[in-house]
Amino acid sequence: xxxxxxxxxxxxxxxxxxxxxxxxxxxxxxxxxxxxxxxxxxxxxxxxxxxxxxxxxxxxxxxxxxxxxxxxxxxxxxxxxxxxxxxxxxxxxxxxxxxxxxxxxxxxxxxxxxxxxxxxxxxxxxxxxxxxxxxxxxxxxxxxxxxxxxx
Amino acid sequence: xxxxxxxxxxxxxxxxxxxxxxxxxxxxxxxxxxxxxxxxxxxxxxxxxxxxxxxxxxxxxxxxxxxxxxxxxxxxxxxxxxxxxxxxxxxxxxxxxxxxxxxxxxxxxxxxxxxxxxxxxxxxxxxxxxxxxxxxxxxxxxxxxxxxxxx
Numbered sequence: 001x002x003x004x005x006x007x008x009x010x011x012x013x014x015x016x017x018x019x020x021x022x023x024x025x026x027x028x029x030x031x032x033x034x035x036x037x038x039x040x041x042x043x044x045x046x047x048x049x050x051x052x053x054x055x056x057x058x059x060x061x062x063x064x065x066x067x068x069x070x071x072x073x074x075x076x077x078x079x080x081x082x083x084x085x086x087x088x089x090x091x092x093x094x095x096x097x098x099x100x101x102x103x104x105x106x107x108x109x110x111x112x113x114x115x116x117x118x119x120x121x122x123x124x125x126x127x128x129x130x131x132x133x134x135x136x137x138x139x140x141x142x143x144x145x146x147x148x149x150x151x
Numbered sequence: 152x153x154x155x156x157x158x159x160x161x162x163x164x165x166x167x168x169x170x171x172x173x174x175x176x177x178x179x180x181x182x183x184x185x186x187x188x189x190x191x192x193x194x195x196x197x198x199x200x201x202x203x204x205x206x207x208x209x210x211x212x213x214x215x216x217x218x219x220x221x222x223x224x225x226x227x228x229x230x231x232x233x234x235x236x237x238x239x240x241x242x243x244x245x246x247x248x249x250x251x252x253x254x255x256x257x258x259x260x261x262x263x264x265x266x267x268x269x270x271x272x273x274x275x276x277x278x279x280x281x282x283x284x285x286x287x288x289x290x291x292x293x294x295x296x297x298x299x300x301x302x
Contacts, residue, residue, distance in 0.1 A: 050222040051213055052246035058204050071201040086269045087245060090238025090262070095203035108274060111241070115274035116267040118237045123259060123266035 006135040009033050009079040010103060014138050016043040016056070017081045021146045028143070030056035030080040032064035032073065032097075039064040039076065056080060057088035061095045072096045081139035083110030083132065089118035093126045100128040103139035157286040160184050160230040161254060165289050167194040167207070168232045172297045179294075181207035181231040183215035183224065183248075190215040190227065207231060208239035212246045223247045232290035234261030234283070240269035244277040251279040254290035 006014070009031045016029030020043030032039040040063035046054040057080050065071050077099040078092060083106040092100055102112070111118050112130060119127045157165070160182045167180030171194030183190040193210035196202065208231050216222050228250040229243060234257040243251055253263070262269050263281060270278045 046222045050216040050220060052216055052222045052224070053204065053209050053213055053242045054222070062202055062204055065201040065203055069201060071197045071203045071205070073203070085241055085245075086237050086262070086267060087241025088238075090236055090241060090267075091204045094236075094238060109276065111237070111267070111269075111274075115272040116237060116241075116262070116269045118262075118267045121266040123262075125260065 004134075006138070007079070007101070009038070009077075010081070010101060010135045012038065012041050013056075013079045013081050014103070014135055014142065016041050017139065017142050020044050020056070021142060026143075027146045028056045028080065028082045030060040030078060032060050032076055032078055034064075034068070034073075034076045039067050039073075053087065055085065055088050057084055058091055061091055061097075065095065074098075077101065078128075081135065082106050082143070083112050083114070085109045086111035086116045086118055089116075092128060093118065093124060096126050097128045099131065101131045101134060103133070103135040104143070105132060105136070155285075157289070158230070158252070160189070160228075161232070161252060161286045163189065163192050164207075164230045164232050165254070165286055165293065167192050168290065168293050171195050171207070172293060177294075178297045179207045179231065179233045181211040181229060183211050183227055183229055185215075185219070185224075185227045190218050190224075204238065206236065206239050208235055209242055212242055212248075216246065225249075228252065229279075232286065233257050233294070234263050234265070236260045237262035237267045237269055240267075243279060244269065244275060247277050248279045250282065252282045252285060254284070254286040255294070256283060256287070 172178030
């Protein structure tokens with residue numbers, strides 16, 4: 001059997017998640033790409049400094065905006081290891097991300113295919129194309145191992 | 152006729168909105184309070200540096216978290232001049248804000264009483280008490296004047 005390959009940016013996001021876990025942050029990683037160029041690689045950073053908004057997606061979007069010199073990340077795509085929450089989905093809309101790729105879905109906190117379904121309202125100011133499932137086994141395993149070790 | 156008074160923190164938020172408008176940012180202001188103490192006063196800051204997440208609420212929550220030394224703003228309240236969007240409502244949940252006060256409602260971009268209604272899903276990890284309408288005339292006027300001047 002040939003396993004379908006995980007896209008390279010998602011591999012980077014998975015690696016960033018692992019690094020975050022090792023320093024005690026919830027292991028979720030995100031990468032912003034513009035075509036073949038990596039604009040930012042980030043992971044959850046809610047503890048040092050304390051930041052309730054420090055999810056991987058938010059950190060990655062902010063860094064990419066500074067790098068591009070624009071609050072709108074036109075023609076950029078976001079890869080993240082877990083389905084974005086309402087905060088992050090909203091930010092993805094504000095940033096005008098073209099394609100959103102996420103690995104594992106999150107029935108508890110996700111707001112793309114669950115809960116608030118942020119992109120599915122008439123008010124949604126921008127809707128990215130959404131793809132999911134690439135690397136979901138790895139992403140879920142990283143999270144499971146992290147929480148198992150802390151119990 | 153006696154006009155119902157605008158709470159002092161909302162006055163601060165309205166003042167912050169006016170200042171933001173004067174420097175070309177969309178004039179929305181936010182204030183985080185812990186009891187009688189002002190933890191942060193912020194306004195939209197999406198342009199310098201470019202930041203798609205730089206809404207007043209996000210800026211105010213981040214500053215308050217650093218000030219408190221905690222990503223959870225326990226026993227804190229947020230005042231904002233416009234109904235929060237999905238991103239900001241999500242952040243308010245992550246920060247565990249106790250009471251959310253907003254001035255004007257926003258049928259187009261709001262996600263508290265409109266659209267994604269972020270706090271009204273079983274998945275919402277935290278629901279603040281929500282109060283609206285204090286200072287709504289002033290808040291709406293500040294926004295209207297701003298956009299009228301730019302047309």
